[in-house]
Amino acid sequence: MKQDDPTTLGLSSKAFIDAMIILSLIAVLAYLCLRIVTPFLPVMLWGLILAVMIYPLQQSLAKKLGGRQGGASSILVVLGVLLIVGPVAILGASFAEHVREWDTRFENNELSIAQPGPGVAEWPVVGEKVHAIWSQAAADMPKFLEDNREQIEKLTKAGIANAQNVVGMIFLLIGALIVAGIMMAWGESGSKAMLRVIDRVNGPSSGINSQKLVVATIRSVATGVLGVAVIQALLFGIGFVLVGIPAPGVFAMIVLVIGIIQLPALLVALPVIGYLWSAGEASMAVNVFFTIYFLMAGAADNVLKPMLLGRGVEAPMPVILIGALGGMVAGGLIGLFLGAVLLALGYTLFMDWVGDGSTHLVAKADEADHDSADAPVTT
Helix, strand or coil, X not given: CCCCCHHHHHHHHHHHHHHHHHHHHHHHHHHHHHHHHHHHHHHHHHHHHHHHHHHHHHHHHHHHCCCCHHHHHHHHHHHHHHHHHHHHHHHHHHHHHHHHHHHHHHHCCCCCCCCCCHHHHHCCCCHXXXXXXXXXXXXXXXXXXXXXXXXXXXXXXXXXXXXXXXXXXXXXXXXXHHHHHHHHHCHHHHHHHHHHHXXXXXXXXXXXXXXXXXXXXXXXXXXXXXXXXXXXXXXXXXXXXXHCCCCHHHHHHHHXXXXXXXXCCHHHHHHHHHHHHHHCCCCHHHHHHHHHHHHHHHCHHHHHHHHHCCCCCCCCHHHHHHHHHHHHHHHCCCHHHHHHXXXXXXXXXXXXXXXXXXXXXXXXXXXXHHHHHHCCCCC
C-alpha cells in the first residue's frame, strides 16, 4: 500500500477524527458523572471500607438468620449506630457539663487550681517552664487569664473548630454505616461486579489476586491501626477512671486520635504519670503500680501492631505501614486505607513484574546450559 495514497489518508483522518470525538464525549461524560458523584464520594468510600471490614461478621450472622442478608445487615447497622451515638452522646454531655461549669466559674472569678508539687520542676526539658506557668495560674487565676487572653481565645476557637469537625465526622460515619449495610446486603453480587471491573483493568489472570489483596489490606489496616488505637484508648480510659483524672472520656479520645495518627501514646502517658507523682494524693505503691500500667499501655502498640498489621497480606508490614501513614498525611483518615491499598497493589504488581523478568532470565540460562551440554566437544 502506498503511503501517499489520498484515499488511505482520507480514511485514516476520518477514523482518527471519529475516534477523537468519541474519546472526547467519553471524557465529558466521565467528568460530569464524577461531578455528580463527588458530594457522595466520602460516604461511598467509607461505606465500602466499612463493608469490607464488617462483611465476615455479617456473613456469620446471616447464616444464623437463615441466609437473610438484609436482616443481618440491618442489625449490624443499628448496633453500629447505637455504639457510636451512645458513647458520643455521653461523652458530649460530660464535656458540655465541664464547659458549662468552667464558664460559670470563669464569669464569677472562681476558677482556681492547686499549686504544683516540687516534682513538676524536675520534669525533663519542660519541667521548669510548666512549673512557672502553673504557679502563676495558681497564684492569681483571673490575672493569668487576662494576661493570656489572646492565646486562650485562639485555643478556644481551635477547640470549637475541632468539635465541629468531630460532629461532621460522626454524621459521616453514621451515613457510611448505612451505605455499608446496603453494600453488605448485596455483597455477593457486588463482589462479582467489582471482580469483573478489576479483571477488565488488570487482566483475568491476576484480577482475583488483586481483589483479595485489597480486601486483606483494608482489614489489616483496620485491625493493625484502628484496632490497636481503640485498645490503647480503652486501656488509658480505664486507668484515667481509676486514678481520678478529670474528664477521663475526653483524654481517652485524645489517646484514640493520637493512636490513629500513629503518634506514640507515651505523649499522654508521661504527663499523666507526672500528674500522679506531683499531686501526692495516693501512696507510693499506688503511684508505682499506675506508672507501670500507663507505661505498658503506652507501649502496647509496639507489641500489637507487628502482630496485627500486615497479617494475611502478601505485601510486607513496612509497606502497609508506610502506605497508611503516607496516605493519612496526603488524604486524612480515609487516606489511611487508600494509601495502604494503593502502595500494596503497587508493590505486588512491581514484584510480579520483577518475578516475570527473573523467570525469563532463568529459563534462558537453563536453555543455554542445556545447549552447551548437548554441543559436541572439540579439541
